[in-house]
Amino acid sequence: MPAKEAAGDVPKLAPDLEIVGDQVRIQPTGFTGGLEGTDGITERRLMHQMGRFRENPFDFLREISLFVSGTGWRAYDDFIGQPIFYSGFSEKMKSSVASHSALVSKIEELAELQVKTEEKEGLLTLTSPASSSSNGGRNVDPRTRRKEEIAANLREVVDTMLDNMICKMESKSFIRGAYYVTTQALTRAYHQGIHVSSEEVLRLRSVAEEAAKKKQSIVFLPCHKSHVDYASLQVICYRLGIALPVVVAGDNLNIPLLGSFLQHAGAMWIRRKFGNDPLYHVLVQAYIDTLLSNGHNFECFVEGGRSRTGKLLPPKYGILRYILDSVGSGRVEDALICPVSTQYDKVIETESYISELLGQPKQKENLRDFISASSVLSLKLGRIDVRFHEPWSLREFITQQTTRIHRAPTEKNLMSNIGADERARILRTFGYRVLSQINDASVIMPTALVGTVLLTLRGRGVGKAELSRRVDWLCGRVKEKGGRVAHFYRAPTEQVVERALDVLGPKLVGRTVGLAEETFYVVDRFQLSFYRNMTIHLFIPEALVSVALYSRVKQGGGPSNQTISYDELLTQVSFLSQLFRGEFIFPPEGLTANLEKSLLGLERGNVIKVTRDESNVPQMIELSEQERKCGRENYDFYCFLLWPFIEACWLGTVSLTGLAPPLADPENVWVDMNKAQNNAQLLGKTLYHQGDLSYIEAVNKEILKNSYQRFEEEGIIITAKSKETREPPTMRLAPDWTPERDPETGKLLPHGKLWEFIRMIAQSRREGKNRRDGETISSRVLELSDTMGRSLFQNARPVKPAGAGGEVELSSQILRRRTIDTASKL
Known part of the structure; x- marks a missing residue:
């Protein structure tokens, strides 16, 4: 966390981003915490409070008129990417998908199977006279005529499914209004706006310009914590002048009024479960092929559903498989993968998440619940931080993976000679690489820092000074691990902590006054754990070592009784790593390398003492004397996490x-x-x-x-x-x-x-x-x-x-x- 700085004692910083009208300019400003000694990562708040009629009717009416007239960037005319939001866009996409070779072949195949079934069951009479009038005067045998009838029926089914599925980005007037309504809602709920890194969005615009020239798609793969995720990325792309992505969304949200609104704003509806419907599988693949081959930006959530726990979920491979297949088969030349991290001071849905996690059945989405969310819009939920990992070529990734299995592919179909097990391994690597890069891009929010500290302290409560001290300590650990802390604009730690406590609110963190020092205590541990889990990915290796050592520490007695051998530690860490392999995203270096790195880090932080032999091989591990003297507070932190x-x-x-x-x-x-x-x-x-x-x-x-x-x-x-x-x-x-x-x-x-x-x-x-x-x-x-x-x-x-x-x-x-x-x- 930035320390208190005297006026004028400002380090040289990278430029920040200023968006004025339809121009992107740069100017100096503050930074986001990163590794000490490195250049800061600048950011800018993209979304500001908008005029309200009761407070300032003139500004409110002026904003309305600017959006209606499409003044400057609001016109959304000069965005980077392929043409969207024009009359006939939907019909063009439907026609392209319907003529997709795989879909045409699947309809032909299913029609043929049905005819064979009817023949087998005696439902098709091959000797009946052909009707030439119904076939344009052609003499067609009954089998062919029946097959054509079935194929025509299947095409009608496809047309209906397509109409329900595809996004319908037809009107710029509509999207201007949608942007205005969305930002009005977001600025009331998240009163401190949406923040992005200046360097990252400038890089993203540069990548988007190159992709547009090559007619390539940017595939945004964000994490998923809230329904607000959909809106935040669309708002950023609109505000920065980048073509809006088509967003994969579950059809459980395709409810009256709301569903149509979202579909015209870019939502692509898919079934929650595809079942055993071969036609639907091919239809989804054909639509994704069409989008990517035409260079339209695309977005899907790599975790599938929303994370109810605050940490990343394992990847869901459904849509990832289709994306990989599009490029791996050669039907699409290439696509650029852009992992996205979206972090919140406070997530609107956490209370409903807790009910579900405690065993209450999930409520089906309905319009009334979305309307009732308007009461949430009057809350002050802090800010949203969106971070973009550097985009990378999916074709290069597939080539790299297939080269490890065989020699470099020479065919257009990159995975033509790859077996089923190897294909599954490439897909798994794809999913976990994206998750790892989302973690790398993430910033730790103030609420996550405070929530983590409160849940990793012993005792009933903690004073304000001690809470601030431990938040400072945690910020230092985050930066040491290569993580980033959200931009505080050089505010003192006490102020940041107070702000986080205000956002969390008294239902999560209580205050006891009338004491020698104002004291804070956890009210709702279950809900607060959502915010603690936003930091846990940074410290999993150290936490595993600490809880493995705890098998000796819990025995009590003197230091000699609380020492563990390296082999015993390795056995327990290996066991726990296997136990949690589906729960956490582990560093890719492997168990032994991660363990050695964790031991060095904990030793450097004076948490443990490692006794090594002449060859510098670890032999015995125990708590350091310094850690014992400070009451094991740092060691306990890692244990409490896990x-x-x-x-x-x-x-x-x-x-x-x-x-x-x-x-x-x-x-x-x-x-x-x-x-x-x-x-x-x-x-x-x-x-x-x-x-x-x-x-x-x-x-x-x-x-x-x-x-x-x-x-x-x-x-x-x-x-x-x-x-x-x-x-x-x-x-x-x-x-x-x-x-x-x-x-x-x-x-x-x-x-x-x-x-x-x-x-x-x-x-x-x-x-x-x-x-x-x-x-x-x-x-x-x-x-x-x-x-x-x-x-x-x-x-x-x-x-x-x-x-x-x-x-x-x-x-x-x-x-x-x-x-x-x-x-x-x-």
């Missing part, structure tokens, strides 16, 4: 013990997977209120779901899904992971593979009210889990899982199919 996630995994694993079939039931019994996860959440809430679980965040529905995904991949549980019905998936414990029962009492016995797995997690778990976690689990907690699990077996199905006699897929088949399906369409 402990809630360890608790959640521990809870998920303990809940599996309740899936051991009772003695009287057959062993091959399958239970409803959704009910099992709900059961785990209820178990967690019970243990939290009884004091056996330290963190309410551990009952987070999303984290528990991810834990069960890991259990499936590790073969701890076997899942089954019906191929013929829509019944939910079922599951059971793998035989070698099923706990044994006492043959006389029927009680679960605390040993076996699952018990050892629980013990490994518990080693790094924060010590709660029971100093002997193992004994606690083996008695009361194990019995509670077993009791709750019995309810699952009352309606469980023996032998035939997930369907009444229908064909099913087991875990190994499902995981293999996912890999093949992901790759086969590339």
Whole structure:
């Protein structure tokens, strides 16, 4: 965080961006925190408060007239990119998509399959006379005529699907009005506007100019935290004079009035689930091919849905696969990938997120809820920071990846000789590269700094001075890790903290006055964790080392009793890394390199002491003397970051013990997977209120779901899904992971593979009210889990899982199919 500076003592800075009318100018201004000693990253607030009729009728009417007349940049005439917002744009796109060779071939194929089916079932009479009048006077045999009829019907279906799907950017008058309405709403909710880096947007304009000359698309791949994400990037592109991207959006938002508005502003509607509809798959690919081959900018959210937890979610590969296929197949020459980070002081939807994560069903979107959001627009939610990673060539990326597998491709189809597994690996690398670059581009907001500090301190509350000191310390750690802190315009730390507390509000952070010092305390830990999770990606390696070392620190005693060998540390860090591989985005260097780098960083910060041999190889690790003297505050910070996630995994694993079939039931019994996860959440809430679980965040529905995904991949549980019905998936414990029962009492016995797995997690778990976690689990907690699990077996199905006699897929088949399906369409 910038320190207090005397007037005139201003360092030489890079220029800032000033947008005046339709011109882009540069001028000096402040900077955003980065690595010490480097040039600052300048920024500018793109969106200012707009005139309100009651406050200043003249300014309000003047703004309206400027937008209606399209004065200056508001006309949106000289934007960079391919032509959009002209009459006939939608029909042109529909015609191009409908004539796409793959779509034409798929219609022909489906028509042929239908004719063969009708022939097989005796529904088509080949000897019936042909009707020449209905075929332009041509004599056509019944089979051909029937095939043409089916193809015509399919084309009508495609036309309807296209009309519902494609964006309809037809009118500049409409988009000028949409921009005005959107900025009016945003400036009332986010009163400090949208901020961008000057260097990044100037670079983006330069890239856009080159792309326009080559008729190439810029594919924006933002993170997704809020519905506001859609609006913020469109506002930036409009304000900077860059062609608006076509935005992929789930059709759950295609509700009356709002859906039409968004579609004419650039939304492309797709189904939430494509199902087994081959025509729809090809139609989506054909539309994306058409957009990219014509150089239209494109946007989709790499995580799929919105993150309810504040951190990045694993990539969703659906639309990424289509983009990769467009370029990898050679149908599109190239596209430029631009990862985008959007960060908020406060996210409008966090309260609804918390309800969902605590087990409440997700509410279906409707217009009334969007209208009722107008009450939110009177709040002061701070600012939005949008950052753009440097765009890169998708064609070069594919060439680089395929060269690693074979020699450099010589054909136009870059992946013609690549197998299914390799294609899936390239797609996965693509997704995680984008996520990593989003993290690299992100800035840490003041609310995230304050929320992180409050959730990583011991005790009931903290004074203002101590809170400011720890925020300063955290800013230093962020910069050391190569992260960036949001622009504070050289405001003193105390002022920044006060501003963040005001934005978070009393429902999240309370104040106690009338004391010797004003004291702050956490009111809603669950909701505040959303803001803590915005910083966690920077410190995952250090946090893993710290909680692995905690397996010794928690034993107490003198320093010699709290020392761990390097091999033991490596074993525990490796175990936890595997446990969380779907939860966090890890640095790409690999486990050993990341561990050594983390040890050096923690050692340099005087958090730990590392004893090395003559060859400088680490041997023993312990807390440093300095860290002990300061009350372990820095070491605790890293542990507190990861402990809630360890608790959640521990809870998920303990809940599996309740899936051991009772003695009287057959062993091959399958239970409803959704009910099992709900059961785990209820178990967690019970243990939290009884004091056996330290963190309410551990009952987070999303984290528990991810834990069960890991259990499936590790073969701890076997899942089954019906191929013929829509019944939910079922599951059971793998035989070698099923706990044994006492043959006389029927009680679960605390040993076996699952018990050892629980013990490994518990080693790094924060010590709660029971100093002997193992004994606690083996008695009361194990019995509670077993009791709750019995309810699952009352309606469980023996032998035939997930369907009444229908064909099913087991875990190994499902995981293999996912890999093949992901790759086969590339």
